[in-house]
Amino acid sequence: EEDGDEPPPEDTLRILLATDLHVGYAESDHVRGHDSFSALEEILQTARQEKVDFLLLGGDLFHENKPSRNTMYRVMELFRKYCLGDDPIPFEIVSDENVNFGAASKHFNCANFEDPNFNIALPVFSIHGNHDDPSRESGQQDLSAMDILEVTNLINYFGRHSNVEELDIYPILLQKGITKFALYGMGSMRDQRLYNLFSRKKVHFHRPAEATEDWFNMLAVHQNRENRGRGQKNALPESVLPDFMDLVLWGHEHECLIDPVWSTSDKYQIIQPGSSVRTSLSEGEAKDKNIALLSVYKTSFKVNPIPLKCVRPFRLTDITLGEEPHLDKDDPNVTENVRELLSNKVDQIIEEVNSHVEALPEHLTPPNNMRLPLIRVRVEHTGFTPLNNQRFGSQFVSRVANPADILLWHKRRSSAASNKA
Amino acid sequence: EEDGDEPPPEDTLRILLATDLHVGYAESDHVRGHDSFSALEEILQTARQEKVDFLLLGGDLFHENKPSRNTMYRVMELFRKYCLGDDPIPFEIVSDENVNFGAASKHFNCANFEDPNFNIALPVFSIHGNHDDPSRESGQQDLSAMDILEVTNLINYFGRHSNVEELDIYPILLQKGITKFALYGMGSMRDQRLYNLFSRKKVHFHRPAEATEDWFNMLAVHQNRENRGRGQKNALPESVLPDFMDLVLWGHEHECLIDPVWSTSDKYQIIQPGSSVRTSLSEGEAKDKNIALLSVYKTSFKVNPIPLKCVRPFRLTDITLGEEPHLDKDDPNVTENVRELLSNKVDQIIEEVNSHVEALPEHLTPPNNMRLPLIRVRVEHTGFTPLNNQRFGSQFVSRVANPADILLWHKRRSSAASNKA
Ligand SMILES: [Mn+2]
Ligand SMILES: [Mn+2]
Ligand SMILES: [Mn+2]
Ligand SMILES: [Mn+2]
DSSP, rough: OOOOTTTOOOGGEEEEEOOOOBBTTTTOOTTTTTTHHHHHHHHHHHHHHOOEEEEEOOSOOOOSSSOOOOHHHHHHHHHHHHHSSOOOOOEEOSSOHHHHTSOOOOOOOOOOGGGGBOOOOSOOEEOOOOSSSBBBTTSSSSOHHHHHHHHTTTTOOOOOOOOOSSSEEEOEEETTTTTTEEEEEEEOOOHHHHHHHTTTTEEEOOOOOTTTGGGGEEEEESSSSSSSSSOGGSOOOGGOOOOOOEEEEEESSOOOOEEEEEEESSSEEEOOOOOSSOSSSSSSHHHHEEEEEEEETTOOOOOOOESSSSSSSSEEEEEGGOTTTTTOOOOTHHHHHHHHHHHHHHHHHHEEEEEEHSSGGGOOOOOOGGOOEEEEEEEEESOOOOOHHHHHHHHGTTSSSOOGHHHHEEEEHHHHHHHHO | OOSSOOOOOGGGGEEEEEEOBTTTTTTOTTTTTTTHHHHHHHHHHHHHHHOSEEEEEOSBSSSSSOHHHHHHHHHHHHHHHHHHOOOOOOOEOOOOOHHHHHSSOOOOOOOOGOOBBOOOOSEEEEEEOOOSEEEEOOTSEEEOOHHHHHHSOOOEEOOOOSSSEEEEEHHHHHHHHEEEEEEEEEEOOOOHHHHHHHTTTEEEEEOOOTTGGGEEEEEEEESSSSSSOOOOOGGGOOGSOOTTTEEEEEEEEOEEEEEEETTTTSSSSSEEOOSSSOOOOOOOHSSOOOEHHHHHEEEEEEEEEEEEESOOOEEEEEEEGGGGGOOOOOOOTHHHHHHHHHHHHHEEEEEEEEHHHHHHHGOOOOGGGGOEEEEEEEEEEETTTTOOOHHHTTTTTTTOOGGGEEEEEEOOOOOHHHHHO
């Protein structure tokens, strides 16, 4: 947005990218229960403020396959609040929408903004993740929580598999001015099954017949990503995705890697926004969280990261008791000493994180009800007895969001085991 | 509709009345699973065909408090299909909609047809029943399946109780031309609790301050009705409802009593459409099912019953084995003789009901997938051994909708017991 070389707005698709919102996560936790809803609201709000053409989600919108009534209600309320309105939709769909959206309903098979009975201001397109994939009740059709949002016309759910023996993936073809955008979607399935389908050449990406090379090609997937210590068959290898792809929105991985990187095949780029709520107290979740504003003009694109502020602060620290100079295994008060050491450590982290949050610029400051930090101290305790987590945490109840599981106890691995990892 | 005395249409509210749809009832039954959905569709279709001003439901729209995903999906699909469209809404609401509808959402507190982002052609107003009443998940707000339909703008849910210690019931005030219509709603609550509230004068019906006497007053309730052998405290006595009421839509009772009758207090009339799906094989459910077209002009009303055709045929018969001339308790083949007698009886009923259905005029003929009849034979078997129901039913699997529970076995009551009943 710096100079006169900006592509013309009427030809530029502006898309907000986010994934793994896990709405409903920890909803009955009286401290963190609202976090996932706040992040959803921030994302929807950002989409409206930025006047994007649409919001694209990479799956795991819901944390639970069968969301609670409260979660479903709040999600519907937020989508209705932010997705409806008079703003015009400045792009059009030129593919067969029956093919793109027609999987579940006999009656409603077009994009939500094309139904003349609804004023949609912000279209949302989403695939499903493994948390919100379709499941079958006895004798009934496969349906997911995403279908419930789709039948009420709140979202456009795509990338559903009508046949799990052979995948025919037809893109949603969008046009805005002279920009042609082909959006492919592949809802989550078991990695092993998907890998087998690729091995048996049963996955077909159908490109548009006309002006094939003029399209910008984007794919939304929700699978494990390779090279993360899982072994190839438990991930979707980047090399099996088609070379013609330009950009892949990778869902399921919760670590925020917002800057696009080249695939291992060097053929397309990958953007991995990560989850918008911290669903585990691990390294991947410890980073700052971002969503991304994607601009596409003809076949080139640009990504602008947008930091999320509705994310609870989180600090992850390691400590090895055996390396602490003032701890003596043979001291009869050793347990008390460990407790004091760890309490001081947690006090110190709380102080650091609070100072950090106070120093944040306003647009990055989490709301008041999201300031109590998550703290995780991984304690290597070979030779020492672990403390009771619940008891240890009680002193931090009003200062830490997760008092009962601050400490994670583990022992030194043998060298054989660490080689394996 | 017979002569020139008809009131002017622009001043006449036309309202379709139905109740106890119990959608999702027996949904996993491979014969009857779709019955409740078909009846819902027929009711919505009738409302559109008759171009009523709105549809009023008396509770128990859903059979289960937590409807299955399939039920929720199908209900939403049908409401979206029939309630949206361009037809104008020829009446207006003049009461404070925040009071009428504002119980659950902070954001959406007006009637669904007043939200400018939706084209509503058929407004639906509904109270909740005991099957779909609000329930609380841990730490969350009370919500019902009706709230889910309301937040997606598919229905107008009213008669919710925000305070269960004291009921303040404010009517939805509707105006169509010169007709003023006050719609009171009282969602289901335990009969004992409601009775106590009335006894303690804690139920307040708030009448409009202006032109108080000019309003037609209607109340939707969903409670047990008195004088049905339950004892007064387990029902809502008709006498406690306010004398100014004109008409009460009584939900919860599944027997169809479509012609309005005067209340025991002789102050207002009661219409009881009954359930649209047969949820039990009892006398009350055995009658023909009707919904009603209510016309209100100023303070007078007229009711036209409309028979439902999407209702499965049902025959209920009694037989007393001891009174059968050809049955001999002491015959060594008595069990075989009982079986033969009852089989012949059921054969005969099947034949009768099939002939009856075939002779129906087309507009009353159930669709093909609803013709297999429900049959219940209550067998008074004092002195005889009951047969195995499952085994008996196996011969009727393709001819009866409920083969496994055709027979209901009971013994003669003592005269003391029958006096009590
Ligand atoms: Mn996830
Ligand atoms: Mn996932
Ligand atoms: Mn009921
Ligand atoms: Mn009922």
